[in-house]
Structure formats: C-alpha cells, structure tokens
Amino acid sequence: MKKFLGAQTVRFSQPPTIKAAASxxxxxxxxxxxxxxxDVISPDVLFGMDSWEKAESEMARQTVALAAQKAGLPMExxxxxxxxxxxxxxxxxxxxxxxxxxxxxxxxxxxxxIGEGMSLGAMLIDGGFADYVIANASSHFCGxxxxxxFPLELGTQRPPTxxxxxxxxxxxxxxxxxxxxxxxxxxxxxxVDMGVTDANNMGAAMAPAAADTLITHFKDLHIQPGHxxxxxxxxxxxxxQDLLLALMTDAGYDLRDVHEDCGLLIYDRQGQDVHAxxxxxxxxxxxxxxxxxxxxxxxEIKRLLFIPTGALHSVATVxxxxxxxxxxxxxxxEA
Amino acid sequence: MTLLWAFIxxxxxxxxxxxxxxxxxxxxxxxxxxxxxxxCLLSGIGWYQRLVDFxxxxxLVPLPGFGHILATGVKKAVDERGLIGVITGGFTAMAxxxxxxxxxxxxxxxxxxxxxDTP
Amino acid sequence: xxxxxxxxxxGYALLVEQASPGSKLAANxxxxxxxxxxxxxxxxxxxxxxxxxxxxxxNASLVAACIxxxxxxxxxxxxxxxxxxxxxxxxxxxxxxxxxxxxxxxxIEYKKEGLVLGVGAKMFLIAGPVIVYGAMASVLVGIxxxxxx
Numbered sequence: 062m063k064k065f066l067g068a069q070t071v072r073f074s075q076p077p078t079i080k081a082a083a084s085x086x087x088x089x090x091x092x093x094x095x096x097x098x099x100d101v102i103s104p105d106v107l108f109g110m111d112s113w114e115k116a117e118s119e120m121a122r123q124t125v126a127l128a129a130q131k132a133g134l135p136m137e138x139x140x141x142x143x144x145x146x147x148x149x150x151x152x153x154x155x156x157x158x159x160x161x162x163x164x165x166x167x168x169x170x171x172x173x174x175i176g177e178g179m180s181l182g183a184m185l186i187d188g189g190f191a192d193y194v195i196a197n198a199s200s201h202f203c204g205x206x207x208x209x210x211f212p213l214e215l216g217t218q219r220p221p222t223x224x225x226x227x228x229x230x231x232x233x234x235x236x237x238x239x240x241x242x243x244x245x246x247x248x249x250x251x252x253v254d255m256g257v258t259d260a261n262n263m264g265a266a267m268a269p270a271a272a273d274t275l276i277t278h279f280k281d282l283h284i285q286p287g288h289x290x291x292x293x294x295x296x297x298x299x300x301x302q303d304l305l306l307a308l309m310t311d312a313g314y315d316l317r318d319v320h321e322d323c324g325l326l327i328y329d330r331q332g333q334d335v336h337a338x339x340x341x342x343x344x345x346x347x348x349x350x351x352x353x354x355x356x357x358x359x360x361e362i363k364r365l366l367f368i369p370t371g372a373l374h375s376v377a378t379v380x381x382x383x384x385x386x387x388x389x390x391x392x393x394x395e396a
Numbered sequence: 397m398t399l400l401w402a403f404i405x406x407x408x409x410x411x412x413x414x415x416x417x418x419x420x421x422x423x424x425x426x427x428x429x430x431x432x433x434x435x436c437l438l439s440g441i442g443w444y445q446r447l448v449d450f451x452x453x454x455x456l457v458p459l460p461g462f463g464h465i466l467a468t469g470v471k472k473a474v475d476e477r478g479l480i481g482v483i484t485g486g487f488t489a490m491a492x493x494x495x496x497x498x499x500x501x502x503x504x505x506x507x508x509x510x511x512x513d514t515p
Numbered sequence: 516x517x518x519x520x521x522x523x524x525x526g527y528a529l530l531v532e533q534a535s536p537g538s539k540l541a542a543n544x545x546x547x548x549x550x551x552x553x554x555x556x557x558x559x560x561x562x563x564x565x566x567x568x569x570x571x572x573x574n575a576s577l578v579a580a581c582i583x584x585x586x587x588x589x590x591x592x593x594x595x596x597x598x599x600x601x602x603x604x605x606x607x608x609x610x611x612x613x614x615x616x617x618x619x620x621x622x623i624e625y626k627k628e629g630l631v632l633g634v635g636a637k638m639f640l641i642a643g644p645v646i647v648y649g650a651m652a653s654v655l656v657g658i659x660x661x662x663x664x
Contacts, residue, residue, distance in 0.1 A: 107510060112627040203510070212624035214591050215641065216600015216607045216616050217424055218417070218543070221536045253517055256524040257531060259421065265531040273517040303534045308517070399559050406555025406610070407548035413605030414547035418538035424608050428617065428645045431609060433652045440656035453558035456576055457583065458551065458609045459645070466649050470657035471664075479661055486653025493611065494646065496581045497618045498638065500588040505622035505634045508592055 064187065067281025069274075070248045077186040078239030079357075079394070080193070081132035082350035085124045087202065087228030090339075090347065093328045098351030099229075100127060106203060106228055113204035114148060114156070120230045121146065121157030121199040128195060128232035128350075139163050139234075140191030143182055145174030146199045146342050147226075148208060153199050171371030172267075172296050173250070174198035175231055175346035176390030179367075180247040182235045183392075192237045198369075199230035200341030209260070209376060222262040224298045225335035227327060231346025233354075241396060242357040242365075248278035248391040252373065260379045263387075264301025264324075264337055267370040270387035271297060272308040274368060278391045279314065286316050290362045293353065294389070295345035295369035296324035298338030323348035323369075345369040357396045365394045402454030405447065409458040428459055435463025440471075465489050543604050550599065550606030558583050558610075580611050587612035591619040617641040 065071050084099045091102030101123070108119040121144065129136055142161065145168035146153030158165050170177040178196030185191045205226035206213055235244070253270040271294050279285060286292060286309075297305055302322050309316050323345045324338035349367055356362040369392075374385040413427050422430070435458075438444040444464045447455040455461050469489020473481030517523075558579050565575035590596040596616045600607045607613055618638055625637035639646070 111510070113510060114627075207624055211424075211641070212620040214594065214597045214616070214620035214623055215424075216596045216598075216603070216613065216620075218538075218601055218604040220418075220421075220538055253519065255517070255519060255527045257528075261421075262531070262535055265535065269517050269519075269527065277516065300531075300534050300536075304530060307530060307534070399556055399563070402559035403552040403556040406558075407552025407606075410547045410551025410603075410606040410609045411544045413551075413609040414544050415540070417605055417608075418540055418543055424613075424617075425641045425644055427605065427608060428614065428642070429648045432645050432649045436649060436652035436656055440652075440659065451555075453562055453576075453579065454552075454555040457555045457558040457580065457611050459611070459614065462611060462614070462645070463649060463652060466653040467656045470653045471660050474657050474661050474664070482654055482657035482661060485657055486650050489653070490646070490649065492577045493580050493584060493614075496584050497588070497615045497642070500585050501615070501618040501622045501638055502634060504588050504592045504619040505626045505630075505638075508623040508626065510627075 069251065069277050070246060070281035071184060072246045073183060073187040073244065075187055076243035076245045077183045077235045077237060079233055079242050079244065079354065080236040080239050081128055081234045082232060082354050083124050083128035083131055084231045084347040084350040085120055085127070085229065086347050089333065090227055090229050090327060093333060095327055095348065095352045098355055099347060100351070113201055113207060114152060117146060117148060117153040117199055117201035117204050118156035120201065121153055121197060122160065124230040124232045125158065125161070125195055125197050128234050132234040134193055134234065136161050136163060139193050139195050141166060141182070141185055141194045142197065143168055143178040143194065144197040145169055145178060147171065147205050153201070153204070154197065157199070170388060170390065171373050172340055172342050172344060173369040173371030173388050173390050174342040175233070175349060176295065176367065176369035176392055179233055179235065179244065179392050180249060180390050183244040183247060186235055186237050194235045195232055196235065197230065197232040198342035198346035200226055200228070200343035202226045202228045205341060219336055220261045221336050222259070222300055224263055224296065224324060224337045224340035225328065226341040227339045227344040227347065229343035229347035231343065231350030233350055242394050244392055245395050246282060246393040248274055248281060250274040250389040252386045252388050254384050254386040256384045258382065258384050260374060260385065262300065263340060263372040264298040265304055266372045266385035267387040267389065268297055268301040268304035269308060271305050271368055271370050271389040272312065274389040274391050275309065276312050276314070278366070286314050286319055289319055289364045289366045291321060292316055292319045292366045292368065294320070294322045296338065296340035297322045297370055298324045298340065299330065300337050326352065357394060360396050363396045367392045367394060398452040401451040405451035405454035406458055409460060431459035432463040435460025436467045439464040439467035462490070462493070546602055547604050547606035550603035551610055554583065554607070554610040554612055583612050584615040587615035588619045591616050591623070614642055614645060
C-alpha cells in the first residue's frame with residue numbers, strides 16, 4: 062500500500078508509537094522554566110570529561126542509555142540508532158554511540174536533527190525494517206561556540222538577534238506497537254534559502270523553511286492549522302517566530318493561537334540573557350523528550366505538529382559570504 | 397591633565413569601535429585590523445603623534461596606538477638603516493608587546509582547564 | 516511552497532530588517548566609553564609612575580602596555596575578561612588588553628588539541644590578522660617614508 066501522498070508527506074499505515082524518551086540538560090537549562098520536565102540536570106557542563114567534545118558525547122551516551130532503560134529495553138533490542146549533532150563530522154553522536162554496538166545512522170540536519178531522526182525512525186518501523194529505533198540529538202553550548210563562533214574566554218558581545226545554543230540532549234524510543242502517542246504522519250522539508258547571510262540571525266534564515274514545510278504539510282494532508290492543538294517549531298527564537306507568523310499570514314494561514322517555539326520555551330528570555338532564544342539540536346530534542354511528551358501523555362496536547370528547524374551553514378560557507386540554507390521537518394503526533 | 401584626556405580620548409576611540417560593531421556588523425577581528433592599519437597610516441602622515449602628545453595612554457593603549465608604534469618604529473629604522481629599516485622597523489617596534497602577549501598567553505593555556513563558567 | 520525568487524528574497528530581507536531589533540547604540544557606546552577610557556587611564560597611571568622612577572618615555576610606554584597585557588591575560592584566565600567584554604563591547608576589544616585577550620583565549624580553548632597545533636597555532640586565530648596587517652601597513656609607511664623623507 063502506498064504510504065506517501067501529496068508533495069512531501071508520508072502517512073503511516075500503522076503509526077509507530079513513542080515508547081519512551083529521555084532528556085539530559087546542562088545547568089543553565091536546568092534554571093529555565095522547563096526544569097521539572099528534564100530527566101537529569103547535570104550541574105557540570107563537562108559531564109565529568111575534560112573537553113567540550115567529550116562532554117557532548119558523554120551526554121549523548123547517557124541520554125540514549127537512559128531512554129532505552131525507561132523503555133524497558135536492553136540495548137540489543139534496539140535495531141537502529143539515528144543520531145545527529147553540531148560538531149564537525151557529527152562526532153558528538155558517533156563518539157557517544159560507539160560503545161553501544163548497535164546499527165547506527167549518523168544524521169546531519171543541524172538543529173532539525175531530532176525531527177529528521179524521528180521521521181526516518183518512524184519510516185523504518187512502519188516499513189517493517191525495525192521494531193525499536195532510537196532517535197537522538199545533542200548540542201553543547203561550549204562545543205558549538207568553539208565550532209561556530211569564538212573561544213569562550215574572548216570578550217565579545219552578541220547582537221540581540223543571536224541565539225543561545227542549548228546544552229542538552231533528547232532521545233526518543235520509537236516502537237512498532239504500544240499505547241502511544243503515535244507518529245501519524247511526517248513531512249520532510251526541502252532546503253529553503255531566502256538569502257539571509259547573517260549567522261547571528263539564524264531565526265531569520267530558518268523561518269522560511271518552517272513556513273515552507275508547514276504549508277506543504279497542510280496542503281498534502283488537506284488540513285488547516287486548527288487541526289492541531291499545538292504547532293511547535295524547533296529553535297526559531299523571537300525574531301524567527303515573528304517572521305514565521307508573518308510568512309504564514311501571507312500564505313493565508315493563521316498560526317498565532319497554536320504556535321510555540323522550543324527556543325522560547327526552554328529559557329526565560331529576559332532573566333537568562335539569551336537574546337533571541339535557545340537554539341541547537343538539543344533544544345527541540347530535550348524540549349520534546351521532556352515537556353512536550355509529558356503534555357501528550359497527559360492529553361493536554363492531543364494533536365501536536367512538531368517541526369524542528371535547522372540552519373545548514375558551516376563556518377567556511379559563512380566566511381565565504383554564502384547565504385544560509387535552512388530546513389524544517391514536520392512530525393505529526395497524536396496522543 | 398593627561399590622565400583626564402587619556403580617559404576621554406581612549407574612551408572615544410572605543411566608542412568609534414562600538415559604533416562600527418553595532419552599525420556595520422564587522423567582527424571584532426576586523427575592527428582590530430582596521431584600527432591597527434588606520435593608526436599606522438595616520439601616524440605615517442604625522443597626525444597620530446599629535447594625539448599621543450595630547451592624550452598619552454589614551455592614544456597609545458587603544459589598537460591605533462599599536463599601529464602608531466609600528467609606524468614610528470619603521471621611520472626610525474629607515475632613518476638609521478635606509479631601505480633595510482623598511483623590513484625590520486615594524487616587527488622591532490612591536491616585539492615587546494607581542495612577545496609579552498605570546499609568553500603570558502602560552503602560560504595561561506598551560507594553567508587553564510575548560511571551565512563550566514559560561515559567559 | 517515558499518516563493519524563493521530574487522524579488523521575494525528582497526522582500527524578505529526587508530521583513531527581516533523590520534523584525535530584527537538593532538543593538539542599543541547609546542547604552543553600548545556609553546559602556547564602551549567608560550570601560551575603554553578607564554583602561555587607558557589606568558595605562559596612563561602606570562606610565563606616570565614609571566616615568567617618576569626615571570624611565571624614558573618610550574620604555575615607560577612599553578612597560579605600561581606590558582603590564583596591561585599581563586593583567587588582561589590574568590583576567591582571561593579567571594574568566595573575567597569575557598564577562599567584561601559582554602558589558603563593554605569595543606571598550607574592552609579596542610585597547611591593547613583586547614589584543615592580549617584575543618591571544619590568550621584561543622590558546623586556552625585549543626589546549627586540548629595539543630601544545631603545537633592547538634596552543635601554538637590557534638593562539639593567532641583572532642590576533643594573527645592584527646600582526647599581519649600591522650606589518651603590511653608598517654612596510655607601506657616605511658617605503659613611502661624612505662622616498663619622501
């Protein structure tokens with residue numbers, strides 16, 4: 062039976078279930094408004110390691126192990142691990158997952174990684190290729206600063222449009238059977254580039270990608286935004302959110318009542334001095350694995366459209382003056 | 397009196413840098429380069445020395461002052477050694493400051509560990 | 516689908532500009548002024564003291580600058596220079612202390628990559644261009660001066 066429809070959407074015939082999830086975050090995220098929803102708040106941003114890179118890998122390892130444990134599954138039962146992060150060559154994920162000895166697909170979708178992982182994981186399961194899959198995404202403020210910006214101890218100011226990379230990780234265990242919540246459909250984003258060149262304004266680069274995927278999703282499934290209780294983007298931040306709402310209004314969709322953004326949920330934007338909001342792979346992943354999944358379980362959200370967003374630039378492309386391509390993957394979830 | 401002018405002129409040079417950052421999105425590295433080159437050229441045509449005479453450290457401590465030291469160094473070397481001075485003057489003049497920065501920067505790396513104290 | 520034509524991109528650029536808050540120019544400039552001015556005044560105090568103990572003008576300037584450099588490196592090590600930079604912006608970037616911070620901070624950050632390719636090479640990540648362009652400008656000034664003096 063054909064499972065794909067419209068331009069970019071897949072509707073699952075036997076919707077995979079979200080069996081369990083785990084989230085581990087750093088101390089700053091633990092001071093944010095969602096602190097109660099995370100499984101572990103590490104007081105140590107180094108996670109007992111001696112470099113930022115090792116710290117991120119250790120955080121990813123701990124989160125995936127915890128997710129499998131919460132699902133009641135020994136690691137050998139996991140058919141695939143799909144994981145992504147922001148470090149060069151995806152090393153946060155590969156070094157984090159290497160000790161598990163399970164089949165591994167490394168993903169790069171920048172901060173959309175958890176959406177990419179959940180989409181592919183659900184396809185693997187509904188396709189009959191696996192019964193249990195873990196999707197994971199991690200980011201680390203210090204590692205991201207080192208990779209994309211400046212040394213931590215350099216005295217610089219961030220512009221008001223900049224975002225704050227979340228130190229955090231979210232792992233989601235998908236299963237063929239279970240009590241839900243269920244992933245009912247996914248819309249895989251196309252790469253969208255509206256010509257934004259300012260790497261300190263990622264929300265502006267990503268908002269058109271989110272709009273593009275949303276419009277396609279609504280058209281492919283012949284639904285309106287009101288179909289969902291919440292439509293939650295990954296890490297657009299304040300500026301990106303304003304731009305997304307404007308773009309969607311232009312396209313004839315009103316999201317104002319249903320839209321929220323993980324980057325705005327995870328921090329207290331005024332009190333924690335994070336400028337535009339949170340960002341990073343771990344932002345949407347940890348917010349989903351903690352806060353959003355809790356809301357789905359409690360049926361406070363019955364229908365959720367989760368749409369992690371990613372800016373697909375590198376240091377080299379920015380220095381070469383290239384524009385910033387972006388992507389957004391929509392995952393429809395029903396409690 | 398020089399102390400007051402050092403404060404005012406030094407502060408104003410920094411304000412120029414701040415406006416460049418906020419209005420042009422120039423990165424700090426570019427600001428530093430721009431200021432050193434500007435100081436060197438302004439000193440080359442003799443203007444910067446007047447600011448130094450007037451504001452002392454207010455003109456010497458900001459990065460244009462670094463450029464000024466390069467320019468006065470190269471002029472002095474040219475006076476003493478002719479064309480050879482062109483290639484020795486700049487580095488000779490910056491040797492002291494740069495060496496201290498390298499030595500202490502290196503020591504800083506030796507004693508430091510990654511800290512969780514994020515800015 | 517989002518329209519990605521050139522004219523749509525131009526329209527979007529305007530939208531982005533409207534949505535993106537600008538930096539607080541007055542407040543940022545004021546803080547840069549006070550912190551930058553203070554660093555220079557401290558340099559002048561050091562220089563005056565060195566002159567008072569009988570140093571020549573040139574030596575006093577150099578030693579005063581070196582003291583500022585050492586202090587900036589110390590503040591970098593204890594994590595205070597980055598905090599100062601967040602408040603002061605150009606006020607702590609433009610003085611020679613900013614140059615010292617630009618050398619010390621990557622040296623610390625890249626220590627894990629080893630003493631040669633980490634500390635040794637990355638030390639000049641931000642300050643290297645200053646030395647390169649400073650040298651270029653000094654050669655230019657030297658050549659012009661040689662022919663025009």
